Amino acid sequence: AATNRLEAENAVVSQGVVEANHAGYSGSGFVNGDNVSGSYTEWTVTAAAAGSSTLAIRYSNGPSTTRTANIAVNGTVVSANRAFNSTGNWDTWATVSITTNLNAGANKVRITAANADGNPNFDYIDATTPGGGGGTVTADQLL
Numbered sequence: 001a002a003t004n005r006l007e008a009e010n011a012v013v014s015q016g017v018v019e020a021n022h023a024g025y026s027g028s029g030f031v032n033g034d035n036v037s038g039s040y041t042e043w044t045v046t047a048a049a050a051g052s053s054t055l056a057i058r059y060s061n062g063p064s065t066t067r068t069a070n071i072a073v074n075g076t077v078v079s080a081n082r083a084f085n086s087t088g089n090w091d092t093w094a095t096v097s098i099t100t101n102l103n104a105g106a107n108k109v110r111i112t113a114a115n116a117d118g119n120p121n122f123d124y125i126d127a128t129t130p131g132g133g134g135g136t137v138t139a140d141q142l143l
């Protein structure tokens with residue numbers, strides 16, 4: 001199965017902005033979601049065939065406190081209150097991975113802040129696509 005890099009700056013952002021004022025990101029920047037519960041970033045992952053996919057979410061969370069988020073695929077929460085642990089500062093990035101089923105065709109992967117601090121900063125999702133399908137987001141890399 002191919003892995004597709006889906007840059008957060010190409011995703012749909014509700015309550016947040018794309019920025020580039022911290023080091024170490026991939027692409028042209030990262031998403032800084034507003035510090036509010038309910039803000040989200042939503043990626044589209046296209047799979048050539050239905051099946052299991054691993055989504056590796058690259059993020060940064062500078063403060064010492066953990067941030068939590070609900071991860072939904074096509075409107076269904078598949079990982080509730082997922083912990084994004086501190087990375088110590090905003091220039092350090094870590095990965096949270098989940099494995100989930102994707103449909104053939106386009107899938108919406110939405111990460112919604114579940115705490116008042118909002119989401120961590122998001123850099124990208126690396127998604128393995130069942131069947132080796134390509135990504136859909138313009139300018140993303142097929143790795």
Ligand code: GCU
Nearest residue numbers: 032033035090118119120121
């Ligand atoms: C700081 C940091 C941002 C981050 C924000 C937050 O303002 O510079 O990149 O998104 O904190 O608390 O989420």
